[in-house]
Amino acid sequence: MKKADLKKVIKPLVKECIQEVLLEEGLLSNIVSEVATGLQGNVIVENNKNVENVFNENSQRKEEQLKKLSEQKRKMLDAIGRDAFNGVDLFEGTTPAPAQKETTAGSVDLGNPGDSGVDISSLIGGASKIWGAMK
Numbered sequence: 001m002k003k004a005d006l007k008k009v010i011k012p013l014v015k016e017c018i019q020e021v022l023l024e025e026g027l028l029s030n031i032v033s034e035v036a037t038g039l040q041g042n043v044i045v046e047n048n049k050n051v052e053n054v055f056n057e058n059s060q061r062k063e064e065q066l067k068k069l070s071e072q073k074r075k076m077l078d079a080i081g082r083d084a085f086n087g088v089d090l091f092e093g094t095t096p097a098p099a100q101k102e103t104t105a106g107s108v109d110l111g112n113p114g115d116s117g118v119d120i121s122s123l124i125g126g127a128s129k130i131w132g133a134m135k
Helices: 003-024 027-040 051-080 127-134
Strands: none
Touching: 003 027
């Protein structure tokens, strides 16, 4: 028997068997339903925490940290002893430095605009008199 003759005999038999399995036994409908459920995918439910609760938790945490820090500072000062500098407050009359501002690229930091700077007129000596005479 030649290959072509065998092919003519077997092809209709295989075709009939495949049709019977797919259609009559419901295999095709099962495949379609599985694909349809797979296309739907898992429904993802997003659970959002209330933003206000997160904000309140963060602010409470910050307050607790500040309290702990101030308590720790107080304990350290007590441990060192307040009379370590013969009762002199080294930082009397001073104020904390202002917070640094974020600088952007290309900006120039010229310092605090309210700061008058340092008077350098006496550094030059008699030059100020000379400049005054030249006017």
